[in-house]
Amino acid sequence: MTGHGGPTGAHAESEPLRRATAILGKKWHPVLLYTLLTDGPLGFNDMKGRIDGISDKVLSEALDDLQEAGLVVRDVVEDKPVRVNYSLTPAGRDLEPIIEELLEWSHEHLTESR
Amino acid sequence: MTGHGGPTGAHAESEPLRRATAILGKKWHPVLLYTLLTDGPLGFNDMKGRIDGISDKVLSEALDDLQEAGLVVRDVVEDKPVRVNYSLTPAGRDLEPIIEELLEWSHEHLTESR
DNA sequence: CAGTATCCAAATAGATACTG
DNA sequence: CAGTATCTATTTGGATACTG
Numbered sequence: 001m002t003g004h005g006g007p008t009g010a011h012a013e014s015e016p017l018r019r020a021t022a023i024l025g026k027k028w029h030p031v032l033l034y035t036l037l038t039d040g041p042l043g044f045n046d047m048k049g050r051i052d053g054i055s056d057k058v059l060s061e062a063l064d065d066l067q068e069a070g071l072v073v074r075d076v077v078e079d080k081p082v083r084v085n086y087s088l089t090p091a092g093r094d095l096e097p098i099i100e101e102l103l104e105w106s107h108e109h110l111t112e113s114r
Numbered sequence: 115m116t117g118h119g120g121p122t123g124a125h126a127e128s129e130p131l132r133r134a135t136a137i138l139g140k141k142w143h144p145v146l147l148y149t150l151l152t153d154g155p156l157g158f159n160d161m162k163g164r165i166d167g168i169s170d171k172v173l174s175e176a177l178d179d180l181q182e183a184g185l186v187v188r189d190v191v192e193d194k195p196v197r198v199n200y201s202l203t204p205a206g207r208d209l210e211p212i213i214e215e216l217l218e219w220s221h222e223h224l225t226e227s228r
Numbered sequence: 229c230a231g232t233a234t235c236c237a238a239a240t241a242g243a244t245a246c247t248g
Numbered sequence: 249c250a251g252t253a254t255c256t257a258t259t260t261g262g263a264t265a266c267t268g
Contacts, residue, residue, distance in 0.1 A: 010166035011152070013217055014145045020220040025139010027261070031128045038125070044230050052124035055262060060231060070223065081229045082268090091223035098215050099131065102138075105212060106130040109184065109205035110137075141241070158250050169242060174251060195249045196248090 023069055028054060028062045030099065033071065033088070037096055041075070041087035071095070137183055142168060142176045144213065147185065147202070151210055155189070155201035185209070 024030050028051070035050050036042065042050070048059055063086060066072040071092035077083040138144050142165070149164050150156065156164070162173055177200060180186040185206035191197040 010164065011145070011148060013148065014165075016220040016225060017144050017148060017213065017217055018141070019224045020216045021135075021138045021144045022141075023224075024135045024216075027132070027136075030131050030135045031125070034125060034127065034131060048230095050124065055264090056231065057233085057263090058261060061261090079229095082231095084230065094219060094223065098212060098219060101212050101215070102134045103127055103131055105205075105208060106134040109208065110133045111130060162250095169244090170251065171243090171253085172241060175241090193249095196251095198250065 023066075023071070026062065026065065028058065029066060030102075032059075032062055032066060033092060033095060034099055036072065036086060036088050036092070037099065041085040043086070044084055047086060066092075137180075137185070140176065140179065142172065143180060144216075146173075146176055146180060147206060147209060148213055150186065150200060150202050150206070151213065155199040158198055158200070161200060180206075 031051060032047070035047060039050065044059070044063075047063075048054060048056070051059065054062075063072060063074070067074055071089055073087055073089055075085040075087065077085065145165060146161070149161060153164065158173070158177075161177075162168060162170070165173065168176075177186060177188070181188055185203055187201055187203055189199040189201065191199065
């Protein structure tokens with residue numbers, strides 16, 4: 001990477017970093033991940049009840065997105081009525097320490113006066 | 115947090131978490147922070163050259179935003195022509211380990227096949 | 229219970245041109 | 249060198265109503 005004279009000015013790490021922050025930066029994603037992290041597998045309405053302020057549509061889309069990103073799994077229990085459990089994949093669980101640090105950082109630097 | 119019977123269903127940590135991820139989730143912010151972290155203080159055009167694909171306007175707005183969030187400082191050197199150096203505040207520098215972990219996590223779980 | 233379907237508003241990002 | 253001004257496009261988020 002050093003001194004090959006290429007004309008791009010961008011860091012090679014920019015894209016992986018953006019892929020990660022693009023997920024965490026969606027309005028509800030970090031909250032959903034944190035909720036699943038702390039409150040275990042949850043059904044659709046249980047999540048909704050814990051999130052407060054989220055609409056069906058937005059929750060549904062966010063869960064879809066997290067599923068596609070490979071952070072969440074949707075487990076359909078064929079029952080009557082149907083039950084669906086959402087939980088974290090290993091990739092999702094590996095986010096835990098990062099989320100904790102983000103929280104700590106937020107409390108240290110973002111909490112008051114701004 | 116345990117058993118106070120409040121009717122809100124939301125986690126108390128949701129807001130601080132969102133404040134943090136709202137910053138990191140802006141398209142260019144993490145890249146700008148990483149660039150300042152690795153390539154020290156930089157002038158406007160030096161940043162632009164390293165970012166590749168960013169327009170003047172977007173860079174300018176992003177730097178403003180990071181400055182308001184208290185992560186970046188703008189240091190004007192009265193010269194002719196004027197020089198402006200952008201660098202990280204302590205709050206910005208404290209983000210380094212988190213960014214590194216995010217990068218690691220991205221390489222482990224997001225890099226291929228998706 | 230677990231969602232979809234519509235329609236709409238707001239926030240973000242980008243292209244291009246111009247300025248002190 | 250270091251930006252601002254416009255104007256436009258795209259992406260998100262939200263309200264509301266309906267369905268298997």
